[in-house]
Amino acid sequence: MLRDITVSPAPHISEPISTRRVMIDVIIALIPAMVAAGYFFRLYAAILIGTCVLCSMTTEWLCNLIRKKPNSLDDFSAIVSGIILALSLPPALPVWAAVIGSCFAISVGKMVFGGLGANIFNPAMVGRAFLTVSFGMLMTGWTVPATIDRAMSKVAPENVVDARTQATPLAWSKMAIKDKNGAQIYSRRQFRATVTGEVGGCLGETSVIALLAGGLYLIVRRTISFHIPLAVLLSAFVFAAIAYLANRDAYVQPFFHLSSGGLLIGAFFIATDPVTAPLTTKGRWIFGVGIGTMTMLIRIAGEYPEGVMYAVLLMNGVRPLIDRFCKRVPAGGKPSA
Amino acid sequence: MEVDIAGKLSFRGGVYPPEKKSLTRDSEIQAGPAVEQVAVMLSQHTGAVCRPLVRSGNLVQAGQKIGDSDAFVSAPVHSPITGKVKEIALRSHPVLGRSLAVIIDAYQYSPTRQPRFELPADFDENHYLPERICESIRQAGIVGMGGAGFPTRVKIEPNPQMPKEIMIVNGCECEPYITCDYRLMLERTGQIIAGIKLARRASGCSRVFVGIEDNKPEAIEAISAALSRSPNSDSIRVVPVKTKYPQGGERQLVKAILNRNVPTGGIPPMIGVVVLNVATAAAIAEAVLADLPLTHRVVTVTGEAIAKPGNYNVAIGASVGQLIEFCGGVTKKSAKVILGGPMMGIAIADLETPITKTTNAITVLTKEQIGTAKFARRQTPCIRCGRCLAACPENLSPTKIAHAVKNNLLDVAESYYINACTECGCCSYVCPAKIELTGYIKTGKIFLARQKKMVPQ
Numbered sequence: 001m002l003r004d005i006t007v008s009p010a011p012h013i014s015e016p017i018s019t020r021r022v023m024i025d026v027i028i029a030l031i032p033a034m035v036a037a038g039y040f041f042r043l044y045a046a047i048l049i050g051t052c053v054l055c056s057m058t059t060e061w062l063c064n065l066i067r068k069k070p071n072s073l074d075d076f077s078a079i080v081s082g083i084i085l086a087l088s089l090p091p092a093l094p095v096w097a098a099v100i101g102s103c104f105a106i107s108v109g110k111m112v113f114g115g116l117g118a119n120i121f122n123p124a125m126v127g128r129a130f131l132t133v134s135f136g137m138l139m140t141g142w143t144v145p146a147t148i149d150r151a152m153s154k155v156a157p158e159n160v161v162d163a164r165t166q167a168t169p170l171a172w173s174k175m176a177i178k179d180k181n182g183a184q185i186y187s188r189r190q191f192r193a194t195v196t197g198e199v200g201g202c203l204g205e206t207s208v209i210a211l212l213a214g215g216l217y218l219i220v221r222r223t224i225s226f227h228i229p230l231a232v233l234l235s236a237f238v239f240a241a242i243a244y245l246a247n248r249d250a251y252v253q254p255f256f257h258l259s260s261g262g263l264l265i266g267a268f269f270i271a272t273d274p275v276t277a278p279l280t281t282k283g284r285w286i287f288g289v290g291i292g293t294m295t296m297l298i299r300i301a302g303e304y305p306e307g308v309m310y311a312v313l314l315m316n317g318v319r320p321l322i323d324r325f326c327k328r329v330p331a332g333g334k335p336s337a
Numbered sequence: 338m339e340v341d342i343a344g345k346l347s348f349r350g351g352v353y354p355p356e357k358k359s360l361t362r363d364s365e366i367q368a369g370p371a372v373e374q375v376a377v378m379l380s381q382h383t384g385a386v387c388r389p390l391v392r393s394g395n396l397v398q399a400g401q402k403i404g405d406s407d408a409f410v411s412a413p414v415h416s417p418i419t420g421k422v423k424e425i426a427l428r429s430h431p432v433l434g435r436s437l438a439v440i441i442d443a444y445q446y447s448p449t450r451q452p453r454f455e456l457p458a459d460f461d462e463n464h465y466l467p468e469r470i471c472e473s474i475r476q477a478g479i480v481g482m483g484g485a486g487f488p489t490r491v492k493i494e495p496n497p498q499m500p501k502e503i504m505i506v507n508g509c510e511c512e513p514y515i516t517c518d519y520r521l522m523l524e525r526t527g528q529i530i531a532g533i534k535l536a537r538r539a540s541g542c543s544r545v546f547v548g549i550e551d552n553k554p555e556a557i558e559a560i561s562a563a564l565s566r567s568p569n570s571d572s573i574r575v576v577p578v579k580t581k582y583p584q585g586g587e588r589q590l591v592k593a594i595l596n597r598n599v600p601t602g603g604i605p606p607m608i609g610v611v612v613l614n615v616a617t618a619a620a621i622a623e624a625v626l627a628d629l630p631l632t633h634r635v636v637t638v639t640g641e642a643i644a645k646p647g648n649y650n651v652a653i654g655a656s657v658g659q660l661i662e663f664c665g666g667v668t669k670k671s672a673k674v675i676l677g678g679p680m681m682g683i684a685i686a687d688l689e690t691p692i693t694k695t696t697n698a699i700t701v702l703t704k705e706q707i708g709t710a711k712f713a714r715r716q717t718p719c720i721r722c723g724r725c726l727a728a729c730p731e732n733l734s735p736t737k738i739a740h741a742v743k744n745n746l747l748d749v750a751e752s753y754y755i756n757a758c759t760e761c762g763c764c765s766y767v768c769p770a771k772i773e774l775t776g777y778i779k780t781g782k783i784f785l786a787r788q789k790k791m792v793p794q
Contacts, residue, residue, distance in 0.1 A: 004672065005672065005673060005674055005684075005685075005686055005688075006672050006673045006684065006707055007673075007684045007685070007686045008673075008684055008707075008773075008776075009684075009765075009773055009775060009776035009779060010675075010677075010679075010680060010681050010682055010683065010684070010760075010762050010765075010775060011679060011680045011681070011762035011765050011766050011775065012673060012675055012679040012680075012682065012684060012700075012702060012706075012707065013354060013355075013513070013679040013680070013702075013706065013766065014765065014766050014767075014768070014771070015352070015354075015766055015767050017767070017769045018717075018769050018770075018771070019717045019720055019769045019770050021769065022720070022722060022769050072717075075717055077720075114718075115718065116717070116718050116720060117717075117718030117719050117720050117721065117770075118718065225723065225727075274720050274721045274722040274723065275720050275721055277721070279721055279723050279726055279734060279736070279737070280723075280726065280734070327734070327752075327753065328726065328732050328733060328734050329732065329754075330601040330731050330732055330733060330754045330757040331348075331349070331588070331592070331598050331601075331730070331731045331732040331757075332588065332598045332599050332600045332601035332602070332603065332731070332757065333598065333600055333601055334601065334754075335600075335601045335602040335754065335756070335757065336600065336602070336603075
């Protein structure tokens with residue numbers, strides 16, 4: 001007869017899915033971008049990604065140890081944060097800076113709030129913002145891809161200064177606003193370079209193809225919903241198009257804005273971090289439009305050439321308000337009583 | 338009548354659990370165990386608890402009324418066997434914890450079977466007055482056999498405040514494993530249609546839709562074919578609906594078929610709709626045409642841990658343990674006995690728990706299976722992925738409600754409409770962090786109800 005009967009609330013079965021599986025999906029989706037980074041920036045990519053992942057994991061482990069909490073490395077979220085931080089760093093960033101960045105990202109960006117699920121801001125972006133304000137020079141050294149500069153792969157991370165650097169496409173567009181020569185900036189060749197990734201920029205943000213492949217994988221796997229990426233890209237495009245139509249001399253074509261800088265990695269991988277994004281569909285639209293608009297505002301009217309990081313952090317900050325504003329109404333309407 | 342089998346109609350949200358119906362879908366309805374003792378619960382329905390009409394030592398006949406109530410929302414209970422009342426005692430109740438039951442020992446150990454019901458060939462529902470139909474339904478103690486157990490008379494009786502126009506007959510059976518309604522639709526097609534017609538006449542509905550999930554094409558065909566042969570069935574339409582859990586929830590079915598929402602906290606009659614389960618329709622035919630009270634029902638005994646799964650016509654009051662024994666017992670690995678299906682069913686600890694009018698299945702799961710269930714695995718923090726919101730058929734925010742309950746913020750839980758939850762379990766099913774969302778929400782509802790009771794009105 002029956003012994004040891006278990007009792008628990010329904011449902012008694014569940015979908016074979018776990019937080020770890022969600023994180024693994026994100027890691028899989030980031031593989032194309034990591035491969036592209038490795039192809040264009042060679043050793044730098046491997047060193048930076050390795051450093052950031054390792055430091056993120058160590059920091060999380062240490063924080064849990066200090067807080068006397070169970071080890072949480074098995075959810076793989078530290079790995080995801082580490083990879084995303086690495087991919088949003090300039091290729092030739094010294095290793096020590098990457099170490100500082102990842103430790104800050106995980107400790108202050110995530111663990112002080114209570115770990116996974118409790119943080120307000122995207123940990124990777126917290127780390128990157130910290131590095132940007134602390135080491136501004138290092139964070140704007142844009143190494144030329146190895147496919148252009150044959151000597152780059154020989155340059156060791158210790159003597160970065162020797163590496164050839166180049167202004168990023170967004171920096172050109174920024175100069176164009178001052179010089180009023182936007183039309184000349186944007187050429188078919190330039191566009192092709194941003195699509196493949198053969199331009200200066202952060203490790204993982206240069207290749208449009210790689211990012212789109214990863215992003216589509218996440219949407220197909222339903223790991224992310226399409227609302228946020230679509231809202232970010234659409235609003236950025238509309239903003240850029242209005243600017244372009246208003247003044248073709250000063251502002252570059254909207255497609256240029258979509259394909260360059262961190263907009264794609266931001267739209268697919270950073271803004272979609274579920275912990276720091278709104279829950280409801282309506283909220284996700286608002287959040288996405290906020291990021292897209294804010295990014296373009298910074299790019300076009302602000303002092304910085306790039307604005308994805310600040311846009312994401314700002315919208316992260318208003319996320320609780322968005323959630324409060326966008327409460328779902330039951331299918332049967334609000335109860336009458 | 339031509340029916341397009343593929344059901345496109347559905348609702349928003351929902352999940353697709355493995356169906357597992359193949360265990361019992363080809364098993365014809367067989368006679369259940371010959372019982373020596375039954376425990377007939379005095380509360381098997383929504384509404385007032387019955388008061389016993391017999392005392393210990395009384396002799397009772399099969400089909401004799403043994404409990405009733407004067408309350409409007411209630412339904413009498415009957416003895417399924419001929420025998421002697423042993424006592425009126427507490428028994429484990431799946432929902433109420435412990436509740437009073439009439440314990441009856443079978444007389445002379447001559448088990449009474451449910452009398453065979455044959456649908457008369459000249460059946461015409463117009464020979465029965467609506468009032469007479471309602472009274473027969475009431476006297477037979479018929480309640481909604483799909484789950485909630487709402488007294489059927491109350492549901493279908495015309496009510497001037499809520500005039501009824503449309504009747505929806507629920508043959509979805511969206512819970513995994515369960516096939517009792519499916520077998521009824523195949524084997525007692527004529528009886529179900531007779532019940533539908535009687536209920537239509539009693540309720541005054543002008544149109545009837547029979548909603549069946551499109552994973553049961555045989556049932557869709559059987560009912561459609563029987564309807565095309567049957568007189569007065571022009572207003573009855575079979576509607577295949579999409580196979581998705583919880584398609585058989587009445588709110589979801591109304592949405593799928595009529596594209597209308599039942600008001601939150603309300604019931605279908607508020608929008609002029611009556612929803613009846615197919616098993617209830619079959620019981621109505623027996624009650625009205627043969628004066629047979631509801632003393633037996635078809636129960637699917639299933640699950641990977643059951644030796645001989647199948648569909649059985651069981652005396653209401655038989656214990657779960659008896660039924661499991663009858664089905665060849667269980668394999669050693671069994672670990673969880675569920676009254677109902679794995680999505681909404683209630684796990685019981687006491688095998689003496691009797692079968693009630695709303696017990697549609699007994700599902701016994703194995704250790705490996707429950708090893709993958711939420712409670713067995715470590716719960717991780719909510720990452721706000723929003724899967725529970727996407728899966729919620731009632732468009733709620735389960736994670737918000739559950740975390741409010743967890744932190745004892747019942748007012749916050751209420752502001753997220755906790756009471757609109759139908760406890761279908763979709764949110765828990767999809768949660769990657771293994772959080773028992775449905776469990777928290779159920780707990781919160783109980784706390785809220787208690788809190789409201791304490792505040793003097």
